Amino acid sequence: MNIATDPVQIDSILKLRYDVFCLQEKLFQPTTDQRVVDRFDTLSTTRNILATRDDRIVGALRINVDSSAGVPADDYYDFRQHLPKENVNMMSVGMFCVREAQRSLGIALHLISLSAYFAVSNDITHVIAPTNPAIGKLLGRVGFKPVGDLRYDPHLGGNFIPMMLDMRDLADSFLTFAKRTQLYNFLQSYEYMLFNAGETVLQAGVKGNSAFVIIEGEAEVRHAESGAVLAVLGEGQVLGELALLTDDTQSVDVIARSHLQTMVLPKDTFLNHLRTDPDHTLQMLHSYAHRMKTVLLGSGFVANLS
Secondary structure, three states, X not given: OXXXXXXXXXXXXXXXXXXXHHHHOOOOOOOOOOOOOOHHHXXXXXXXXXXXXXXXXXEEEEEEEOOOOOOHHHHOXXXXXXXXXXXXXXXXXXXXXXXXXHOOOOHHHHHHXXXXXXXXXXXXXXXXXXXXXXXXXXXXXXXXXXXXXXXXXXXXXXXXXXXXXXXHXXXXXXXXXXXXXXXXXXXXXXXXXXXXXXXXXXXXXXXXXXXXXXXXOOEEEEOOOOOOEEEEEOOOOEEOHHHHHHOOOOOOEEEEOXXXXXXXXXXXXXXXXXXXOHHHHHXXXXXXXXXXXXXXXXXXXXXXXX
C-alpha cells in the first residue's frame, strides 16, 4: 500500500472506482469512459492511497486536504458546523473502494490506517467522511464518530452517515508503536506491505532498495543455502537495513513466519533518518549487533572460533 505517484496508477484507481461503485455497488451512474472522477481529482491537495496485490490494484482511498477550493465532503453535509472555530487543519477521506474478492484480507482497515498516518504527518486535526453505512463500524474502530443521522444522497444513489475523527481520539496501535520505538519519523514513507506466512520478504542475492520495520507478526532469517533458521525477528525490529548501509545484496533469506505487517522504509528515507538522529542510529546498531550475535551463535560460528 502506498500513495499513487504516476498517471497510470491514478487512471487505474479511477477505473477501480467504476468497477466497485457502478458495477458492484450500483451507486454512481455508469459513464461511457468507465471511470469515476470529479473536480477534486485535479487539485494539488488531493492524494490517492492504493493497495495492490499481485501487481493489480485492489483497493483505494482518496484524501483531500482542506483549501479555498473546499473538500468533496462539503457537497454531502455541513461538517464545518461541528469543527472548532480556531486552530483547525482538516481533511476529508472518500472514494473508498475495495474489490469484493479482497474484502476479507483486511485491506480496508489498512487503507484507513495509512490515511491516518498521512494526517499525523501533515498536522491534520480533524478528518471528515460521508460514510457508507457498511463500513461505519470499521471507521468507528479507528476513532471516527457520527456527527449526524443517516442520510440519502441522490447523486450517490445511496445512504451515508456523516462521520468525523478528532485526531486526539485516533485509536491506532501502530502510532503508539512508532512513538515507542522512535520510528515516528518514518510515517511519511506512506508505504505499507503485508505478507502471508511462508512468503519471502527478502531474498538472498537480491539488491534491495528498502528496509522493513515489523509492525506485527514474526519473520525468520534463514541461511541462503541450507535453509537453517538463524534468527526469528518480531515487532519493532528492522529487516534489510544492512544491505542498505553496505549497498550490497541480501546475504540471507527472510521469510514471514506468520501473517506479517510491515512499514516500508525507502533507502533515502532510511539513510537520511540515521544521519539526522544519532540516538536512534545507536539504538539500531545495538539491535543489529544483538541480532548478529544471535545469528552467529545459532550458526555455530562463534563456537568454532573458541
